[in-house]
Amino acid sequence: MEQLNIQSMRLNDETNLPSIGFGTVKVKGAQGVVSTLTAIEAGYRLIDTSTNYNNEGMVGEAVRRSSVPREELLVSSKLPGASHDYERAILMIQESLYRIGIDYFDKYLIHWPLPKQDQYVEAWQALVDAQKFGLIKTIGVSNFLPEHLERIIEETGVTPATNQIERHPYFNNNELVEYNKSRGIVTEAWSPLGRELNDVLENETIVSIAKKYNKQPAQIIIRWNLQNDILTVVKSSNYAHQKANLDVFDFELTEEDLRQIDSLDKGEAGRVEGQHPNEYEEFD
Ligand SMILES: NC(=O)C1=CN([C@@H]2O[C@H](COP(=O)(O)OP(=O)(O)OC[C@H]3O[C@@H](n4cnc5c(N)ncnc54)[C@H](OP(=O)(O)O)[C@@H]3O)[C@@H](O)[C@H]2O)C=CC1
């Protein structure tokens, strides 16, 4: 078992999280259990799932089969839009815990604000209460824009600990990252490697920075997040990639490297299609 010293991040509720988490989109079934177990073997301790991924049972199986004790694994899931209603949200959190076979979440997020549905404030109140009931350690949101954050903070008095948002070099989302920071909210980056939908791992700027440090392009992107105090949630079913994505603590990018990566941003054109938080709808 790898004994890695993954740098941790302090949240506004005083908890600490590893700065790199294991993403599980499309990590499913028996093969998913194997991939999650190899990720744990590689050193990941934070596992990111969602009811919408239809793999919470798989995550539970990996947690049970792992030789790492449950208390050392941090399990994070997300509330689907169909359960934004307060009562449904509480029941969904309980149901997700049963599906995974654990009795608390280390972290739990509202997956999308779905502003047209307009129930995210009561969903947030449910997370606040579920935390008081002991069902969740750290509560946060995902894909929330400043207007959504301001509303939940004003109406409940509770600021999320994290906001998990789209961020990769072609869509760096820097304004939202800065806004999160101004509110004391840690940003988590989803699809940091562009989710196979773009060529960011072959981008010549990224490749040339990678060559300079004898690192892989993926490691440069993860390091760029780290040096911006951003928690990276990265998926890989390949053990070599899983290990490489954690091997990012022995070098440091210069200010010029960071600036060059920031300059790759394409604004809205770089966003993964159909993922604007005010437009995204859940169909699952
Ligand atoms: N809150 C939200 O709305 C969202 C959350 N997420 C979360 O973020 C996680 C990460 O995002 P995801 O969309 O999965 O995509 P990523 O950006 O993490 O990219 C995953 C892809 O990159 C490949 N890859 C991983 N490591 C390397 C490497 N070192 N070198 C080359 N290729 C590599 C993987 O292939 P291989 O498996 O072969 O290594 C896979 O094809 C998700 O799994 C999920 O947990 C994602 C989207 C939205």
Ligand SMILES: O=C(O)C(=O)[C@@H](O)[C@H](O)C(=O)CO
């Ligand atoms: O992966 C997630 O967490 C999402 O919410 C979506 O981005 C999802 O991946 C999607 O794109 C479904 O079309």
